[in-house]
Amino acid sequence: MSATTGAAGGEPIITLEGVSKRFGSFQALRNINLEVHRGERIVICGPSGSGKSTLIRCINQLEHHQQGRIVFDGREIGPHAHGLDQIRREIGMVFQSFNLFPHLTVLQNCTLAPMKVRSTARAEAEALARRYLERVRIPEQANKYPGQLSGGQQQRVAIARALCMNPKVMLFDEPTSALDPEMVKEVLETMIGLAEDGMTMLCVTHEMGFARSVAHRVIFMDAGEIVEQAPPETFFAHPKSERTRTFLGQILPHG
Amino acid sequence: MNYTFHFGVVWDDWHALAWGTWLTIQLSASAMVLGLLVAIAGALGKTMGPKPVRWLVDAYVEAIRNTPFLVQLFLIFFGLPAAGLRMSANEAALFAMVVNVGAYATEIVRAGIENIHRGQVEAGLALGLRPLQVFRYVILFPALQTIYPALCSQFILLMLSSSVVSTISAQELTAAANDLQSRTFRSFEIYIVVTAIYLALSLAFSGTFAAIRRAVFVETGKR
Numbered sequence: 001m002s003a004t005t006g007a008a009g010g011e012p013i014i015t016l017e018g019v020s021k022r023f024g025s026f027q028a029l030r031n032i033n034l035e036v037h038r039g040e041r042i043v044i045c046g047p048s049g050s051g052k053s054t055l056i057r058c059i060n061q062l063e064h065h066q067q068g069r070i071v072f073d074g075r076e077i078g079p080h081a082h083g084l085d086q087i088r089r090e091i092g093m094v095f096q097s098f099n100l101f102p103h104l105t106v107l108q109n110c111t112l113a114p115m116k117v118r119s120t121a122r123a124e125a126e127a128l129a130r131r132y133l134e135r136v137r138i139p140e141q142a143n144k145y146p147g148q149l150s151g152g153q154q155q156r157v158a159i160a161r162a163l164c165m166n167p168k169v170m171l172f173d174e175p176t177s178a179l180d181p182e183m184v185k186e187v188l189e190t191m192i193g194l195a196e197d198g199m200t201m202l203c204v205t206h207e208m209g210f211a212r213s214v215a216h217r218v219i220f221m222d223a224g225e226i227v228e229q230a231p232p233e234t235f236f237a238h239p240k241s242e243r244t245r246t247f248l249g250q251i252l253p254h255g
Numbered sequence: 256m257n258y259t260f261h262f263g264v265v266w267d268d269w270h271a272l273a274w275g276t277w278l279t280i281q282l283s284a285s286a287m288v289l290g291l292l293v294a295i296a297g298a299l300g301k302t303m304g305p306k307p308v309r310w311l312v313d314a315y316v317e318a319i320r321n322t323p324f325l326v327q328l329f330l331i332f333f334g335l336p337a338a339g340l341r342m343s344a345n346e347a348a349l350f351a352m353v354v355n356v357g358a359y360a361t362e363i364v365r366a367g368i369e370n371i372h373r374g375q376v377e378a379g380l381a382l383g384l385r386p387l388q389v390f391r392y393v394i395l396f397p398a399l400q401t402i403y404p405a406l407c408s409q410f411i412l413l414m415l416s417s418s419v420v421s422t423i424s425a426q427e428l429t430a431a432a433n434d435l436q437s438r439t440f441r442s443f444e445i446y447i448v449v450t451a452i453y454l455a456l457s458l459a460f461s462g463t464f465a466a467i468r469r470a471v472f473v474e475t476g477k478r
Contacts, residue, residue, distance in 0.1 A: 060380075085380075085383045088380060088381055088383045089382065091381070095374060095377070099372075099375060099377065099378035101379075101393055102397060103396045103397050103400065112384075116384060117388075158378075162382070165383060
């Protein structure tokens with residue numbers, strides 16, 4: 001599978017213009033400009049502390065930016081934007097540490113937001129949840145609690161939980177970093193399945209195999225800046241910046 | 256020491272003590288339920304409310320935890336009527352107990368909430384839940400589960416300290432005992448029996464709390 005499907009067409013669903021963010025004296029994001037188009041799949045990589053997580057966390061305002069504009073689907077978002085919850089329900093997010101609700105069953109984890117946020121009837125929400133659990137290939141775990149599942153299973157539930165809100169975009173914040181190596185594959189396969197269905201995705205990850213096979217665009221960040229962005233073939237074969245080459249040299253098996 | 260026990264007087268008036276015991280149970284159980292509601296509201300205000308609300312909760316908690324229960328009780332029963340709020344002894348007793356346990360339990364529930372991992376809140380918000388919904392559906396239950404043992408100890412203390420309300424003649428176990436004592440002068444026997452009843456009540460409440468925990472907080476596997 002290569003990055004050929006219509007990624008560039010249409011108006012952007014997410015636009016960032018001159019976005020900056022500081023944590024105290026630490027500059028986490030510097031003047032970020034980015035357009036994400038419908039159906040586009042972007043992988044963001046970079047060294048630890050480069051601002052990649054902060055970037056996607058600003059998109060659903062788990063972090064608030066201090067300068068610049070973020071527009072999602074025609075609506076500007078910010079800390080004081082009205083109906084922040086209404087924007088967030090359109091943006092699915094998968095966390096490094098899964099963050100499933102430990103007191104709810106897998107099924108309840110998936111039906112909570114549809115029922116409380118979208119006022120979906122229980123039966124309908126459960127049917128939806130079972131469909132997505134089927135899709136992430138763990139329908140038989142529906143009545144278990146998160147604590148009874150493996151890490152890989154938990155992360156797949158987390159993906160199903162996000163999908164139950166029918167999001168327009170999915171954000172992945174290092175979804176495989178907390179997993180044992182043997183569980184990384186099952187989560188990546190789930191994500192590849194999503195990509196094949198045309199989901200708009202922004203993934204912060206160091207899984208470069210995933211980037212090669214799925215991404216339309218790979219973005220390299222360092223020190224809060226977007227240093228370089230290119231389609232994966234170009235990005236891996238001919239990185240322009242020295243910082244990108246150094247980084248790739250560190251994470252890829254043979255430089 | 257040459258004392259002959261006469262428990263006969265206690266048995267003759269057993270129904271007075273039984274009635275007092277029942278009222279102590281009622282009073283304590285009501286104060287526990289209402290106090291928990293106060294505590295949840297207080298902890299919500301303290302952790303998510305705007306600054307004035309947080310300040311108000313702080314003031315309430317500190318005022319109650321740093322003054323004697325007996326004085327709080329007198330203030331409510333003897334003081335409030337001057338402001339036009341007249342209550343029966345039993346109503347004043349319940350009110351004072353709720354106000355008192357509410358403050359202690361607020362701090363306990365708040366500790367439970369602050370123990371919840373930040374990622375839980377973020378996951379709730381990211382799904383589009385509003386902050387109050389996150390509190391209700393994501394935070395509250397695990398928070399209560401964490402602090403349940405501490406809450407139970409506080410409730411047992413509440414039940415025991417309910418004996419203080421006998422001072423305003425609220426009709427509960429200690430008041431019934433005092434009454435019996437003043438009629439029979441068999442203090443030793445009466446208070447031995449009352450002590451045993453309080454001990455039994457504590458054990459019964461503990462047992463009930465354990466049963467509630469098994470029923471409400473299901474086994475959710477390893478974390």
